Amino acid sequence: MTIVVTGAAGFIGSNFVLNWLTHSEEKVIALDKLTYAGNLENLKSVEANANYEFAQGDIGDSRLVAKLLHQHQPRVIINFAAESHVDRSIHGPDDFMQTNILGTYRLLEEARSFFNTLSEVGQKQFRFLHVSTDEVYGTLSTNDRAFKEEKRYEPNSPYSASKAASDHLVRAWNHTYGLPVLTTNCSNNYGPYHFPEKLIPLCVLNALNGKDLPIYGDGQQIRDWLYVVDHCKGITTVLEKGVIGETYNIGGWNEKTNLEVVNTLCDLLDELKPREDGKSYREQITFVKDRPGHDQRYAIDATKISKELGWKPEETFETGIRKTVQWYLDHQDWVANVQSGEYQNWLTKNYS
Numbered sequence: 181m182t183i184v185v186t187g188a189a190g191f192i193g194s195n196f197v198l199n200w201l202t203h204s205e206e207k208v209i210a211l212d213k214l215t216y217a218g219n220l221e222n223l224k225s226v227e228a229n230a231n232y233e234f235a236q237g238d239i240g241d242s243r244l245v246a247k248l249l250h251q252h253q254p255r256v257i258i259n260f261a262a263e264s265h266v267d268r269s270i271h272g273p274d275d276f277m278q279t280n281i282l283g284t285y286r287l288l289e290e291a292r293s294f295f296n297t298l299s300e301v302g303q304k305q306f307r308f309l310h311v312s313t314d315e316v317y318g319t320l321s322t323n324d325r326a327f328k329e330e331k332r333y334e335p336n337s338p339y340s341a342s343k344a345a346s347d348h349l350v351r352a353w354n355h356t357y358g359l360p361v362l363t364t365n366c367s368n369n370y371g372p373y374h375f376p377e378k379l380i381p382l383c384v385l386n387a388l389n390g391k392d393l394p395i396y397g398d399g400q401q402i403r404d405w406l407y408v409v410d411h412c413k414g415i416t417t418v419l420e421k422g423v424i425g426e427t428y429n430i431g432g433w434n435e436k437t438n439l440e441v442v443n444t445l446c447d448l449l450d451e452l453k454p455r456e457d458g459k460s461y462r463e464q465i466t467f468v469k470d471r472p473g474h475d476q477r478y479a480i481d482a483t484k485i486s487k488e489l490g491w492k493p494e495e496t497f498e499t500g501i502r503k504t505v506q507w508y509l510d511h512q513d514w515v516a517n518v519q520s521g522e523y524q525n526w527l528t529k530n531y532s
C-alpha cells in the first residue's frame with residue numbers, strides 16, 4: 181500500500197513523513213514543488229529508505245498528478261501543500277490563490293478521476309485528507325469560547341481566505357462526487373524544520389545572531405501552540421479512525437501571548453547558550469509595526485478528536501519548546517542552508 185503526501189518537503193509535511201516511516205510499512209510518495217519553503221534537507225535521513233520516493237512537482241499540474249496516482253495506486257492522499265505564511269500573503273496574495281485554491285481544486289479533480297477507476301474494495305479504503313488551519317475560523321476576543329468544528333468561517337487574511345476556500349472545495353467534492361475526504365483544522369505548530377520566517381524559529385535564530393526579536397504591535401495577540409509531531413500523530417489518527425466527510429480540530433490547549441512565547445525562548449537560550457556579555461536575550465526584544473489585519477486570538481477546542489478518536493497531545497508547551505530550541509542549537513548546518521539568498525530578501529522586504 182502507498183500514500184501520497186503533498187507539500188512533503190515543508191515543515192509539517194516533512195515531520196509527517198519522518199514520523200510515518202517510523203511506524204508504517206506503507207510506502208510514501210512525497211510530492212513537493214520545492215518552493216522557497218520546501219527543503220529536501222528535511223527528508224535527508226529517509227532518502228535511502230526503500231519505502232520513500234520523492235517527486236518534484238506542483239499539485240496544480242494535473243498531468244503529473246494523474247501520472248503519479250496511476251503509477252503508484254495510493255490508498256491515501258494527504259494534502260499539506262500550500263503557501264503558508266500570513267505575512268507573505270499580505271505582500272503578495274497571488275501564489276496563495278494559485279496553490280491553495282486552484283492547486284487544491286486540480287488535486288481534487290485528479291483524486292476524483294483516480295478514485296473512479298478503483299474497485300469497490302479500493303474505493304472503500306481510499307481517503308483524501310486535507311490539512312487546514314484554525315485561521316479559517318477568524319479571530320476571538322479574550323473571553324470567547326475556543327473554536328469548535330461548527331464555528332462559522334470568518335477568514336481575515338489572504339492566506340486564511342485561500343485556505344477557507346480550499347476547505348470548501350474539499351467539502352463539496354465529498355458532498356457532490358462522493359470523494360471520501362477528511363479535513364483537519366490545526367492550531368499553530370512549532371518544532372524541528374520550521375522555516376525561520378515564522379515567529380518561533382525567527383526569534384531563536386535572530387537571538388543567536390545578535391539581531392532584534394521583532395514583536396508585532398504590543399505582543400498581546402494569542403496563539404494556541406502544538407508540537408508538530410503531536411499534529412502529525414493527530415493526522416494519522418484521523419486517517420485511521422475519522423468519519424468520512426467530517427472535520428476535526430487539532431490543538432494543544434496551549435494559549436500563549438506572543439510576548440510570553442518570545443520571553444520563554446529568551447529564557448531557554450539564556451540557559452542553554454548564554455550570551456557572551458552575560459545579559460539576557462530579552463534585551464533584543466523590539467516592538468515593531470503591527471501586521472495589517474492581525475488576528476487577536478486563536479484557540480482550538482479539540483474535544484471532538486479527543487473524545488471520538490482518542491487523540492491527545494503528548495508534549496506540553498514546556499517540553500516541546502525546550503526540545504525545539506535544542507534542535508535549532510544542534511542543527512546549525514540546516515540553519516545556515518535555509519538562511520541563504522531568498523530568505524535574506526524576505527527579511528529586508530518584511531522588516532525594513
Ligand code: NAD
Pocket residue numbers: 186187188189190191192193211212213214215216217218219237238239240259260261262263264265279283311312313314343365366367368369370375
Ligand atoms: P510550509 O510552508 O513549511 O510547507 C509547504 C510545502 O508545500 C513546501 O514544501 C512547499 O514547497 C510546498 N508547496 C507549495 N506550493 C506547492 C504546490 N503548488 N505544489 C506542491 N507543493 C507545494 O508549510 P507548513 O507550515 O508545513 O504547513 C503545511 C500545511 O499545514 C499547510 O496546508 C498549512 O496551511 C497547514 N497548517 C500549518 C500550520 C502551521 O502552524 N505551520 C498550522 C495549521 C495548518
Ligand code: DAU
Pocket residue numbers: 264265266267312313314315366367368369377378379380382394395396397399401402403438471478
Ligand atoms: O494558526 C495556524 C497558523 O499558524 C497556520 O495556518 C499558518 O500556516 C502558520 O504560519 C501560523 O500563522 P501565524 O500567523 O499565527 O504564525 P506566525 O509564526 O507568522 O506568527 C505567530 C504570531 O507572532 C502572530 O500573532 C504574528 C506574530 N509575529 C510573527 C512574526 C513573523 C510577530 O510578532 N513577529 C514576527 O516577526
